[in-house]
Amino acid sequence: MSTAERESTLENRLLRRIQGLIGQAPIQLEFDQEKIGPPDPTKNESVVIRDRRTLAHMVLDPELGFGDGYMQGRIEINGNLVNILEQVFRSMRSSGKRSWYGRLFSNWLQHMQGNTRGGSAANIHHHYDLNTDFYKLWLDSHLVYTCAYFPTHSATLEEAQKAKLEHVCRKLRLQPGERVVDAGCGWGALALHMARHYGVSVQAFNISHEQIQYARAQARREGLTDQVTFVEDDYRNISGRFDAFVSVGMLEHIGREHYGELGRVLQRTIGNSGRGLMHFIGRNRPAPFSTWIRKRIFPGAYVPALREALEIFERQNYSVLDVENLRLHYAKTLEHWLARYERSVESVSSMFGPEFVRAWRLYLAGSIASFRTGMLQLFQVVFAGSACRQIPWTRAYLYTESARLENESQWTPARS
Template identity: 50%
Template sequence: MRRESTRPGRPPPRDLQQTSPAAKVAPAASGSRPATLAERALLQRLHQLAGGPPVRLRLWDGFAVGAPAARFTLVLNDRRALYELLRHPNIGFGELYSRGRLEVHGDLTELLVELYRHIGRMRGAWPGWLTALWRDPPRNGAGLGDARHNIHRHYDLGNAFYRRWLDTAAMQYTCAYFETRELSLEQAQLAKLEHVCRKLRLQPGQQVIEAGCGWGGLARYMAKHYGVHVRAWNISREQVAWAREQAAREGLEDRVEYVEDDYRNIEGRCDAFVSVGMLEHVGPANYGALAEAIERTLAPGGLGLIHTIGRNRPAPVNAWIEKRIFPGTHVPSITELMRLFEEGGFSVLDVENLRLHYAETLRHWQARYLAARDAVRADYDDEFARAWTLYLAGARAAFIAGTLQLFQVVFAPGESNRVPATRRDLYASAAVPLDA
């Protein structure tokens, strides 16, 4: 594949390619028998069930379906790969790609955009038995023990791994805020932090509670730039340790406290409650517990903000993502999300959708990850490196195709009249100076 490195702080090239590299191991099909007529018919049917996308599907023996001039080609390198893909396309595609048994010729992200759109239009025409067979299993929420395990599997892969491709300004693993496309990733992530602070209308001396703080960048930003005191909860041991070190390095220990504990155990009182990128790990079954935590801590005149990936309609998370990348995850629809605020009797003041901002964020992450992929492969293995290549491409494709959204919701206790009159103050000046 073509790999282009980009300097930190500069936007990646627009035409960045993610063409699948050839697997390190020769395809298992090199000595396989040619596909049978039945297998060729299955391939044709699979292409039809996918909505006839502009993708050429090719078997191990060279037989192919789809337009010869298609921009993309998927190559199944062995007979078993065909049946694994047919058994459950989401899991099959992820596993086969990660192991080099399915190759992609063409831009991986653009291919996935086409597949998401065509399959989305075709899914309603599938027979009921096939819909049931290919359905991703739902996840409703994790108990405390499972939540710790799930977070450990994803966020405790090692801080060094994430530092290879996240921003250097605040180590943010959530959607950035691109006021203009010319912003670097660092500038856009700082702009996101500022945008959140403005929405919370923070004032010096206020108390803030943050649920799910990641590497602690938002808490430090609030304390440093707004003079507030922050208590931030997180159950990822590696993230909390790193956040505490950063706070000490920046001289913020007296204003920021990182608590290694679950959101269900949050205590104290606050003028602002914020959670950026945690709700996906909560699940609808636990929305009541989160609402109760907010209700018992947020002052009557306070404001809150929830920032979460979302959907236009309820659906389970992709089964391969849940299995290999984000275990125990649920991405809520806007209807499901509103139940959280109904549970706590909160008034929803503002909903903003930053979907295309996340697509742009992922474009930057992809560029940096691909530039560091050889190092990732050396630290882990080829399967891990390919899996994360697919994950980042698939996430970006989902935001481009509109199958995923990014919601920021500002809310207040139901009886509070201390609410913003307009949004004018949010946009009085740029969220971050261009020379940041």
């Protein structure tokens, strides 16, 4: 056997190893002259690995090896990235186990990115303090960077984000004059919407300096500074009493070991008479969050199983009133984002370079595939204390204007 033949055999074995790790997805893997895997007769999709280091890295940790390889241009995709990832995720659901290396690196990351107050600040800075111009390229005009709600499939992203803000406000049953706390307020769209349309006063917290600056400027522009206060501080420092608590897209960032603290924040802000809504990415069952996403995109993130998130409410004796799973809406939201992103690739590249372009493409495409396949879920949980007087009779008011009015007038406390 010549040296070339031996190497070819080794590479072929490594490719087979990777194929074994990613499961039975109908994707062709290519390295140099080697090609393995079932060629899809209609689509001819393949993953082309450009160098040996990447090949070896993918054997050690297929997720991180693929992620960094793709980001650095050492892996190329023939075909549709979202579809390829979706097929791989579907087949991994049954066969996928983490390698020892994958587990080790995952645990090390978790340790390094802990969400102490200082850790949270660094983790959030990494993602959310990228300049706002970047997010303007591909988010909707109000910069809502969470799952939208599409009343119909044909709604635009702008319409769907507005519908999401409305959906959240309706679920909270906001009344004029009430006090609301918004934990993890992003660029302020929800806080401003609540003040503008529901006449409530809002204290909105965020530790991203860039976002808070932007939100404050928006409040000034709209003349809402009397009603909305944007506070650059950690959720653990929220104080004062409120009628309602809302948090959209923060839970994923606080880390499971801090759920108890979040629960105590709820108790001291809304007590036994308040209600709240938590909107977060979740899972069917506990699992560590994607190592690559945590390494490159969202340091410190943990995506809880629904059951794990419910511990927050259980410990404080809150009643769960409503849970809605909007995972298909997140897939659709991300499709809009990715399409806009692709149209702005040149601008992104001039801001951050080609590696960044590829990393964020992979993050958006991988997220679409995760929500489509059910690897990730999106939950909206409405909860209330036992003395809360804002428990809706049915949920019809969320969907029909007539039922909404009827519900308001019919509301009577359960007490005789």
